[in-house]
Structure formats: structure tokens, C-alpha cells
Amino acid sequence: MDEYPDLNYEEDNNMPEKLPGVIIDNFIAINRNLSMKAKYFILAEEIGHYLTTNGDILNLKDIRHMKAEVVARRWGFHKVLSFDHLLECYDRSILTCDELCSHFELEPEHVNQVLKSYIDKYGPSVEHKGHLIQFDPLNIKKI
Structure with a gap:
């Protein structure tokens, strides 16, 4: 996280089980119920959203949102490994x-x-x- 001083993150107890992480503006919430290894992986993806995505892309039925999700996920994957x-x-x-x-x-x-x-x-x-x-x-x- 030192590479991204503008970002803040915290582990959240109240996130739905199927939602591992979310970013809103410069704040990342990570589901506390994940393993430490999974949290690291999800954090990278959410940083990818911060760097590659503009606006709300929660509606994954929209092809543009799906593409933005893939770009952010791929950025996180490649950052991690x-x-x-x-x-x-x-x-x-x-x-x-x-x-x-x-x-x-x-x-x-x-x-x-x-x-x-x-x-x-x-x-x-x-x-x-x-x-x-x-x-x-x-x-x-x-x-």
C-alpha cells in the first residue's frame, strides 16, 4: 500500500459473503472473513479498479462495465504475479x-x-x- 499513499483501506465485518472487496473513491473495503492471502489478492484487484476504472461499474450486465472489471482484475493479477x-x-x-x-x-x-x-x-x-x-x-x- 505504500505505493499508493492516496488510498485507504480497512477490513469490514459487514460485507456480504460474496463481495470480497469494493472501492469507493479512494477507500477500499476488504471482507474481513477472507484469508490473509485472499485479502492481498483482492486488494490488488481493487487498486486496479482505482487506477483503471472511472465511475460505478456495479452493473455487470453492461458490457462496458464487464470490460472495466476484466481490465482491473487483470491489472491486479499482473501486479501480484x-x-x-x-x-x-x-x-x-x-x-x-x-x-x-x-x-x-x-x-x-x-x-x-x-x-x-x-x-x-x-x-x-x-x-x-x-x-x-x-x-x-x-x-x-x-x-
């Missing part, structure tokens, strides 16, 4: 999903969501800083 993070894992011989989850304090389902979003955006692999990153299964090679 960037290509540079994946190369850091390669350099440290962190090779399995379990090791990656432990290193970045993420749930396996969140890592899988991030990798799927990379596949959706880039296809099965991407070249980054002299490495080939394959997403499914996750594999990194120096090229």
Missing part, C-alpha cells in the same frame, strides 16, 4: 506451483487465475527478458 516475479522464481529455483504460492503468499487458485489471464492475453507462452515463459504447465527457460 508479474513476469518479473516469475523470472525471480526461476532464478531462485522456485519451480512448482506450491513453492511459488509459498514464496508470494498466494493461494493456488489465485496463481491459476493469474496464469489463465496470461494465456488469455498472450497465448500459451511469452518471451520476456531473454526467457520463454510457458503458462500451462508453468515452465521457464532461458533463450
Whole structure:
């Protein structure tokens, strides 16, 4: 959060179970009932909304709102587990999903969501800083 001094956040006991987080202006509320790892993941998505979304997008039946949701979610995914993070894992011989989850304090389902979003955006692999990153299964090679 130090990167975003204009934002404030707090954990909320009264949020509906199906609502993990919400941002209003520069205030983020995170559902207190989530695991710490899930809170971190949701916080990144809400910061993504702050940086990429204008106005109220709660009506997800509107295609523009759905697209804004995807953009914010993808921003959060890539903030939490960037290509540079994946190369850091390669350099440290962190090779399995379990090791990656432990290193970045993420749930396996969140890592899988991030990798799927990379596949959706880039296809099965991407070249980054002299490495080939394959997403499914996750594999990194120096090229």
C-alpha cells in the first residue's frame, strides 16, 4: 500500500459473503472473513479498479462495465504475479506451483487465475527478458 499513499483501506465485518472487496473513491473495503492471502489478492484487484476504472461499474450486465472489471482484475493479477516475479522464481529455483504460492503468499487458485489471464492475453507462452515463459504447465527457460 505504500505505493499508493492516496488510498485507504480497512477490513469490514459487514460485507456480504460474496463481495470480497469494493472501492469507493479512494477507500477500499476488504471482507474481513477472507484469508490473509485472499485479502492481498483482492486488494490488488481493487487498486486496479482505482487506477483503471472511472465511475460505478456495479452493473455487470453492461458490457462496458464487464470490460472495466476484466481490465482491473487483470491489472491486479499482473501486479501480484508479474513476469518479473516469475523470472525471480526461476532464478531462485522456485519451480512448482506450491513453492511459488509459498514464496508470494498466494493461494493456488489465485496463481491459476493469474496464469489463465496470461494465456488469455498472450497465448500459451511469452518471451520476456531473454526467457520463454510457458503458462500451462508453468515452465521457464532461458533463450
